[in-house]
Amino acid sequence: MRFYNSTLGLQSLLLCAFLLFSCSKSVKKEKKEQTQTVKYPSEVIPFMDQWSILLGDGTRTDQLIDFEKKNFFYVRNDGSSNWVVYKTPNSGITSRTSSNTRSELGQTKHWIPETGGKLTGTLKVMHVSTSGDARVAAAYSVVVGQIHSDEGHENEPLKIFYKKFPGHEKGSVFWNYEINTEGDNSMRWDYSSAVWGYDMSVVGSDPGTYPEEPEDGVALGEEFSYEVNVYQGVMYLTFSSEGHKTVKFTKNLLKSDFATKEDIPEQILTLYASIGRDGVERDTAYAGEIQYFKQGAYNQTNGKDPEKNIVSNSGSETYDGDIAKQYANGCYAEVWFKDATLGEGSDPEK
Incomplete structure (x- = not known):
């Protein structure tokens, strides 16, 4: 028994x-x-029918439903959420108006500031180039959201940046406003405003020496969100991230703050001194000019000679454009979005 x-x-x-x-x-x-x-970015963020895309290898399409491109535009899961990945090398095939590669959405519907629109995004930057020249303002950075003009000088009233120097744990989030120049557009410049960390003008003293790490910066892989709300000609920006103070900005797109030489900020006179950009903006700024949103990874690091443009030519390693070698050696930008919306501008007081 x-x-x-x-x-x-x-x-x-x-x-x-x-x-x-x-x-x-x-x-x-x-x-x-x-x-x-979940196989396609359009299954994660369902507004893909309102965009076209340009990828770092030159791929272009406006058919983004059930579309992906290995190593450039695809879905990853971090164990709790699905994310849309935008990845692009320091050197590849670029757009007509830029020296920098991108894996970036472009809104197909256009608008003017008077009618406006709204774009939101929740993201984390996973990588920025680890090669470049520390003196260059654009080095080690990626643009994760834009407003871009589609006429006139085709300037950009908004670029949202993430930048992190090599060896630092934390990077900076800042946004730039590009003046819509009156006359010769070769004199244009960007005014930069810090969100967390530094603005664009904080650079190294020599090619390999970096400034102190920002105390209130954002680490790679750390989530943050932005809202861009253009309503009746005014741009309202809101930035939020857990553990950081929510930061808001307001910028009139119909009336210039930089219409005379006396209006040029000291930041610009210092940052752009070596390349002589000291133009003024037309008094009406971007009024009546056709605009559209962009979102993704617009890599600001390139292989051009810094001695010819210390603001934008970042002197990065590009391995003669070999994308596989760039990815293997840290010469790329990678941004993940888990949420984003696109719609009409709204009264911020309501």
């Missing part, structure tokens, strides 16, 4: 163990299947 009971107990234990093992395998399989069912 004892033998029978012992055998029965052992059988029961083995049965329980088998059931637990099977259940565990089933749960893991179910989670894996749930992760694998």
Whole structure:
């Protein structure tokens, strides 16, 4: 009788163990299947029918439903959420008006500041180039959201940046306003405003010496969100991140703050001194000019000679444009978005 009971107990234990093992395998399989069912960025952020895209290898398309491109535009899961990945090298095929590569969405519907629009995004920057010249304002940075003009000088009333110097744990988030120049556009410049960390004008003293790490900066992989709300010609910006103070800005897009030489900020006279950009903006700024939103990873690091433009030519390693080598050696930008919306501008007081 004892033998029978012992055998029965052992059988029961083995049965329980088998059931637990099977259940565990089933749960893991179910989670894996749930992760694998999401294949395309349009399944994560469903506004892809309102955009076109340009990728760092020159791929262009406005058919983004059920579209992905390995190593440039695809979906990753971090264990809790699905993310749309935008990845682009320091050197590849660029747009007509830029020296920098991008894997970036461009809004197909255009608008003017008077009618406006709204763009939001929740993201984390996973990588910026680790090669470059520390004296260059644009080095080690990526633009994660824009407003871009589609006429006139095709300037940019908004670029949202993330920048992190090599060896630093924390980077900076800042935004730039590019003046819509009156006359010769070669005299244009960007005015930079810090959100967390530094603005664009804080640079190294020589090619390999970096400023102190920002105390209130944002680390790679740390989430933050932005809202760009253009309503009746005024741009309202809101930036938020857990553990950081929410920061807001207001900028009139119909009336210039920089219409005379006396209006040029000291930041500009210092940062752009070596390349002689001291133009003024037309009094009406971007009034009546066609605009559109952009979102993704617009890499600001390139391989151009810093001695010819110490603001924008970052002197990065590009491996003669070999994208695989750039990815393998840290010469790229990578940005993940888990949420984003696109819509009409709204009254910020309501």
